[in-house]
Amino acid sequence: xxxxxxxxxxxxxxxxxxxxxxxxxxxxxxxxxxxxxxxxxxxxxxxxxxxxxxxxxxxxxxxxxxxxxxxxxxxxxxxxxxxxxxxxxxxxxxxxxxxxxxxxxxxxxxxxxxxxxxxxxxxxxxxxxxxxxxxxxxxxxxxxxxxxxxxxxxxxxxxxxxxxxxxxxxxxxxxxxxxxxxxxxxxxxxxxxxxxxxxxxxxxxxxxxxxxxxxxxxxxxxxxxxxxxxxxxxxxxxxxxxxxxxxxxxxxxxxxxxxxxxxxxxxxxxxxxxxxxxxxxxxxxxxxxxxxxxxxxxxxxxxxxxxxxxxxxxxxxxxxxxxxxxxxxxxxxxxxxxxxxxxxxxxxxxxxxxxxxxxxxxxxxxxxxxxxxxxxxxxxxxxxxxxxxxxxxxxxxxxxxxxxxxxxxxxxxxxxxxxxxxxxxxxxxxxxxxxxxxxxxxxxxxxxxxxxxxxxxxxxxxxxxxxxxxxxxxxxxxxx
Amino acid sequence: xxxxxxxxxxxxxxxxxxxxxxxxxxxxxxxxxxxxxxxxxxxxxxxxxxxxxxxxxxxxxxxxxxxxxxxxxxxxxxxxxxxxxxxxxxxxxxxxxxxxxxxxxxxxxxxxxxxxxxxxxxxxxxxxxxxxxxxxxxxxxxxxxxxxxxxxxxxxxxxxxxxxxxxxxxxxxxxxxxxxxxxxxxxxxxxxxxxxxxxxxxxxxxxxxxxxxxxxxxxxxxxxxxxxxxxxxxxxxxxxxxxxxxxxxxxxxxxxxxxxxxxxxxxxxxxxxxxxxxxxxxxxxxxxxxxxxxxxxxxxxxxxxxxxxxxxxxxxxxxxxxxxxxxxxxxxxxxxxxxxxxxxxxxxxxxxxxxxxxxxxxxxxxxxxxxxxxxxxxxxxxxxxxxxxxxxxxxxxxxxxxxxxxxxxxxxxxxxxxxxxxxxxxxxxxxxxxxxxxxxxxxxxxxxxxxxxxxxxxxx
Numbered sequence: 031x032x033x034x035x036x037x038x039x040x041x042x043x044x045x046x047x048x049x050x051x052x053x054x055x056x057x058x059x060x061x062x063x064x065x066x067x068x069x070x071x072x073x074x075x076x077x078x079x080x081x082x083x084x085x086x087x088x089x090x091x092x093x094x095x096x097x098x099x100x101x102x103x104x105x106x107x108x109x110x111x112x113x114x115x116x117x118x119x120x121x122x123x124x125x126x127x128x129x130x131x132x133x134x135x136x137x138x139x140x141x142x143x144x145x146x147x148x149x150x151x152x153x154x155x156x157x158x159x160x161x162x163x164x165x166x167x168x169x170x171x172x173x174x175x176x177x178x179x180x181x182x183x184x185x186x187x188x189x190x191x192x193x194x195x196x197x198x199x200x201x202x203x204x205x206x207x208x209x210x211x212x213x214x215x216x217x218x219x220x221x222x223x224x225x226x227x228x229x230x231x232x233x234x235x236x237x238x239x240x241x242x243x244x245x246x247x248x249x250x251x252x253x254x255x256x257x258x259x260x261x262x263x264x265x266x267x268x269x270x271x272x273x274x275x276x277x278x279x280x281x282x283x284x285x286x287x288x289x290x291x292x293x294x295x296x297x298x299x300x301x302x303x304x305x306x307x308x309x310x311x312x313x314x315x316x317x318x319x320x321x322x323x324x325x326x327x328x329x330x331x332x333x334x335x336x337x338x339x340x341x342x343x344x345x346x347x348x349x350x351x352x353x354x355x356x357x358x359x360x361x362x363x364x365x366x367x368x369x370x371x372x373x374x375x376x377x378x379x380x381x382x383x384x385x386x387x388x389x390x391x392x393x394x395x396x397x398x399x400x401x402x403x404x405x406x407x408x409x410x411x412x413x414x415x416x417x418x419x420x421x422x423x424x425x426x427x428x429x430x431x432x433x434x435x436x437x438x439x440x441x442x443x444x445x446x447x448x449x450x451x452x453x454x455x456x457x458x459x460x461x462x463x464x465x466x467x468x469x470x471x472x473x474x475x476x477x478x479x480x481x482x483x484x485x486x487x488x489x490x491x492x493x494x495x496x497x498x499x500x501x502x503x504x505x506x507x508x509x510x
Numbered sequence: 511x512x513x514x515x516x517x518x519x520x521x522x523x524x525x526x527x528x529x530x531x532x533x534x535x536x537x538x539x540x541x542x543x544x545x546x547x548x549x550x551x552x553x554x555x556x557x558x559x560x561x562x563x564x565x566x567x568x569x570x571x572x573x574x575x576x577x578x579x580x581x582x583x584x585x586x587x588x589x590x591x592x593x594x595x596x597x598x599x600x601x602x603x604x605x606x607x608x609x610x611x612x613x614x615x616x617x618x619x620x621x622x623x624x625x626x627x628x629x630x631x632x633x634x635x636x637x638x639x640x641x642x643x644x645x646x647x648x649x650x651x652x653x654x655x656x657x658x659x660x661x662x663x664x665x666x667x668x669x670x671x672x673x674x675x676x677x678x679x680x681x682x683x684x685x686x687x688x689x690x691x692x693x694x695x696x697x698x699x700x701x702x703x704x705x706x707x708x709x710x711x712x713x714x715x716x717x718x719x720x721x722x723x724x725x726x727x728x729x730x731x732x733x734x735x736x737x738x739x740x741x742x743x744x745x746x747x748x749x750x751x752x753x754x755x756x757x758x759x760x761x762x763x764x765x766x767x768x769x770x771x772x773x774x775x776x777x778x779x780x781x782x783x784x785x786x787x788x789x790x791x792x793x794x795x796x797x798x799x800x801x802x803x804x805x806x807x808x809x810x811x812x813x814x815x816x817x818x819x820x821x822x823x824x825x826x827x828x829x830x831x832x833x834x835x836x837x838x839x840x841x842x843x844x845x846x847x848x849x850x851x852x853x854x855x856x857x858x859x860x861x862x863x864x865x866x867x868x869x870x871x872x873x874x875x876x877x878x879x880x881x882x883x884x885x886x887x888x889x890x891x892x893x894x895x896x897x898x899x900x901x902x903x904x905x906x907x908x909x910x911x912x913x914x915x916x917x918x919x920x921x922x923x924x925x926x927x928x929x930x931x932x933x934x935x936x937x938x939x940x941x942x943x944x945x946x947x948x949x950x951x952x953x954x955x956x957x958x959x960x961x962x963x964x965x966x967x968x969x970x
Contacts, residue, residue, distance in 0.1 A: 083792075086626045086627075086628060087624075087625060087626050088597075088598060088625050088626050088627075088628035088631065089598065089600070089625065090598075090599065090600065090621045090624065090625050091599075091600035091601060091602065091621070092600070092601045092602075092614075092617045092618070092621060093601070093602045093603070094601075094602075094603045094604070094605075094614070095603070095604045096604065096605075097604065106573070106576065106578055107576070107577050107578060107579075107580075108578065108579045108580070109579075109580045109581075110579065110580065110581045110582070111581070111582040111584075112582075112583075112584070113584070114584075114585075114586055114604045114605060115605070124582075127522070127582040128582070130522060130580065131577065131580055163623075163624040164624070167624065167626075185793060186792055186793055186794070188792070222792065222793050222794055222905065224793070228906075229793060229794075229798075229905050229906065230905060230906060231794060231903070231905045270910070270933075272762055272931070272933060272967045272968075272969035273762045273969050273970075274969070274970075303573070303678075303680070304678065305678070305680055305715055305722070305724070307721060307722065383583075383585060385579070385581075419900040419901070420899070420900040421899060421900075422898045422899045422900070422912070424724060424898070426680075426715055426722045426723060426724035427721055427722060427723050427724065427928060427929075428721065429898070429912065429914070429928055429929045430898075430912075431898045431899035431901070431911065431912030431931070432899065433899045433900045433901035433910065433911075450903075450906070450908050450910075451901060451903055451908055451910060452901065452910045452931075452933065453898075453899045453901035453910040453911050453912055453931050453933070455898075455899075455912045455929055455930065455931050455969075456929065457929055503929065503930065503931055503969050503970065504931070504969060505901065505910040505911065505912070505931025505932070505933045505967075505969050506910065506933055506967065506969065507910070507933045507934060507935075507967045508967070
């Protein structure tokens with residue numbers, strides 16, 4: 031059986047004068063500089079995209095991005111250059127530019143070890159395999175028809191399918207040599223519903239590191255149904271309340287709360303620099319004891335999962351908060367070394383043209399004891415928010431927001447009227463102290479998360495059980 | 511042989527040397543475009559268009575007086591659209607070689623066999639292509655070395671750290687980039703844009719009894735000499751932190767809200783987003799069917815000017831190759847025009863406005879006053895300096911966002927407030943603009959000062 035490294039090598043360098051040997055030799059040549067670390071990351075991403083609008087599949091595109099990035103680290107200094115050609119000359123030019131931060135000395139021998147066993151958290155076959163174009167078109171049309179049949183208020187439907195196959199190989203001066211083949215599929219339905227002069231949009235998506243055939247085994251009609259429901263419900267939405275109140279968050283995607291309020295603040299780089307509101311707080315209580323939050327890159331087929339991260343470290347399950355106590359940070363190699371800790375498999379980069387940073391994978395809160403219905407029953411006046419547009423955090427102050435795209439008033443323990451989308455605001459190290467009930471229904475989002483940091487986007491997953499927070503600021507327009 | 515050139519065979523070229531290198535790159539771009547278009551015709555395409563760019567530059571990041579990151583950036587991109595009897599195929603690659611481009615073309619043609627005919631697809635008619643190429647003064651290569659950039663970043667940072675209220679630096683960054691881009695289509699149109707961009711920024715952290723806070727300042731321009739001096743960038747970044755150290759709270763309720771120029775820019779972006787062809791024909795806009803209606807107070811006129819010298823949104827042609835024009839979007843409060851591409855214009859039964867690929871420079875023409883006098887007129891309210899989150903619904907105009915800024919009473923700033931939300935509806939918000947500031951910020955293609963809105967709901 032060919033190893034994953036051989037498989038990736040023959041794919042990437044088929045028509046090139048480069049090879050894994052040329053890459054490892056180049057890494058070895060960097061040992062003559064006074065460097066703490068250096069690596070070369072080679073990547074190719076092929077993406078295919080199909081979109082239906084007005085009942086027609088009229089937009090389709092094919093995208094190919096490839097290149098290699100070379101990084102050298104001396105203390106806290108990093109030199110970085112990249113090239114978009116798989117050629118020895120390109121490699122050497124980028125190498126010269128990337129090592130310019132450091133002076134040359136004696137060359138050393140590096141022994142490369144392919145430490146990682148061939149973990150396969152996801153299929154390594156082509157995401158769209160040999161699927162005929164007509165099948166993709168048929169799928170988009172079918173979802174369009176489903177959405178339109180569900181409700182006559184639906185006036186516009188946009189369905190899109192994207193599939194990407196990434197081949198990556200990384201070699202580091204510490205002897206790291208690793209490769210991975212990463213599939214990613216994504217299906218999205220957006221509808222606009224109109225009624226009595228009001229218009230609303232509803233949107234739903236799903237995806238992960240799996241292929242077309244797995245996608246076909248899932249309930250895709252439900253996707254169209256969710257988008258239509260969201261738009262139609264919002265047509266009747268009333269003004270949202272404004273002020274601080276009890277908030278019940280639904281399970282799954284509302285875990286974006288954890289991503290913003292907890293996750294980013296626990297990334298190693300911010301803590302090394304002391305710029306995170308969580309800096310120096312390991313061992314402290316930062317959440318109610320009902321809360322245990324992990325970042326787990328090893329989950330089967332999930333959007334944030336990685337066999338190895340972009341520095342070749344095998345992904346792992348990291349406990350961030352255990353029973354309310356802050357346990358650990360997420361690290362890449364650079365920040366781990368400077369902080370005297372071990373890398374945690376969170377070194378990720380958007381592409382070969384970006385530097386790796388500590389990033390989240392699949393971030394979730396473990397389930398608790400409460401029945402989700404009891405949680406809603408316990409609220410006298412507040413809101414229930416099962417769906418969000420996304421969130422944002424300022425990791426220094428800890429202030430974060432996340433924006434509900436579907437929410438309801440809770441009055442005397444019952445869901446009453448749907449309310450217009452409202453932003454919820456809080457402070458990271460404080461908000462989970464007010465987590466008073468944790469549901470027994472923890473679940474991951476359907477595979478739609480994109481995390482942005484310093485201009486770099488990477489796919490992630492979030493998840494949580496139904497969760498009651500006693501105090502969150504709700505940014506509606508109805509002042510009480 | 512553009513690939514060799516694009517690699518940069520020596521380290522740390524200045525933009526002068528990069529510009530020299532890119533002379534050949536633009537020649538290559540043109541010959542690739544010619545080859546792709548003629549090959550597309552041979553393969554039976556009715557029309558084809560090719561766009562490409564090549565951006566090369568340096569970026570340095572300094573923290574605590576030491577180099578932290580040195581990046582040599584070089585990005586290339588090539589895109590192709592082909593049209594066969596109203597069927598379209600699209601390909602994009604990051605490789606500026608003819609061989610890769612012709613392979614890409616094949617893939618694009620293959621895709622066009624499967625997409626469905628779209629009666630609105632295709633190039634804009636040849637008569638609309640730009641034929642006059644004004645010198646917009648966008649290209650200013652300057653021999654700025656890495657050492658110069660390091661020195662500028664270090665000076666910005668050290669000037670900021672002179673201020674004793676600063677806890678630490680989050681880093682100072684300096685970058686210089688030069689881009690060459692080319693758009694060509696089967697009407698024999700071929701246009702080039704050559705642009706430079708320089709920036710210097712500094713981010714700082716301050717400490718209060720309530721925790722840390724972060725702020726910073728940046729300067730940005732087409733010409734290095736136009737940037738604000740490094741010591742002033744640092745000093746302004748430090749001032750911004752210092753002004754926020756006195757923190758307080760505010761009450762929930764309806765109050766006047768002033769958006770400072772940086773966040774006002776975002777507010778206008780929401781309006782222009784709702785006036786874009788795509789949002790309109792998808793019926794996903796709170797500005798649907800508003801042409802000719804009064805959408806802003808009658809004191810306000812909005813002009814789009816693609817020809818501002820050194821402008822960040824200046825261009826002679828849009829990404830359809832259509833000649834751009836200076837025009838009025840809003841005349842004394844009344845909506846006069848949308849932002850349309852060739853495609854969205856056809857969908858709406860209108861004419862393109864030269865906005866394929868985006869909006870050019872925007873000027874807000876109205877009586878303006880100082881921020882001080884705006885606060886004085888409004889008495890009590892919130893001066894927003896930062897907004898957070900995605901709570902903007904362009905379909906309904908529903909607006910609800912996290913915010914921080916300064917609470918003012920009797921026209922005087924009292925203290926800094928954070929972890930609050932502001933909410934309203936964009937349509938109402940634009941109707942109830944009560945004043946525009948003279949503090950116009952030129953670091954964007956939207957040239958706006960502060961914007962005051964009569965009333966929004968604040969939740970604290």
